[in-house]
Amino acid sequence: MSARSRAELRIEREKTGMLWWVGQTISWLALFVVLALLAIMVLIPRLGGATAYTVLTGSMRPDYQPGSLVVVRPVDLNEIQVGDVVTYQLVSGEPEVVTHRVVGVGNTLGGEQRFILRGDANNTNDAPVVPEQIRGKLWYAVPLLGFVNSAISGQQRTWLIWLAVGGLLCYSAVMLAGAWCDNRRKVEK
Incomplete structure (x- = not known):
């Protein structure tokens, strides 16, 4: 097995190892919690006129x-x-x-x-x-x-919403870039 193949295999193992799965699970849970809080505290009341x-x-x-x-x-x-x-x-x-x-x-x-x-x-x-x-x-x-709700004022709430939206957009851009790079590596083989 060549040095390049061993390095590629190690990278693949790192992407699917236990630590990778724990990181993925924590990040998805954090994303779900933030979205649920935004929905419960802001989106649903606003859409419902409440x-x-x-x-x-x-x-x-x-x-x-x-x-x-x-x-x-x-x-x-x-x-x-x-x-x-x-x-x-x-x-x-x-x-x-x-x-x-x-x-x-x-x-x-x-x-x-x-x-x-x-x-x-x-x-x-x-x-x-x-x-x-x-x-x-x-x-x-x-x-x-x-x-x-009490800890976050109206102005802070607005900034937090924009921060969450920006964070989600950055996260999706990073995931898209990572998928694009992985795809290019597979094509180059």
Whole structure:
């Protein structure tokens, strides 16, 4: 066997050895995790017209622990029923929100609709909520992902998305170049 053949055989073994497979598995898992996080936190809510919030307190225990990511999308107020989980503004027009369960829906003597809400772990109801305060109904929730959501601001999220896209494009370019080089080596033989 010539020196060139032995070197080619060694390179082929390195590409299919145990270390190579471990590296491939880790890189594919990392890629899958990043894509899944982007989908859960950004893509799905954006496509669904929803907003992601982070549960900060224990008022919705045991179902929604602090640090849970809750994704809420707007719904027709007539669809909101007792038992639904909704996010509402504490003060109409202000950014601070709370996610609690609807325990009552009714009207005032003047005919204005009101929602009565309470955290699952709370003993008392919240102050009555007017329709303008309701941001939406719970679509889905993911435990612990809210910590990531809180740690990344809107501007950081935009940069991270572009960084992930750039990284994926670079990764695909490297893989394409590697395949092209391997193909050329096989043709030259």
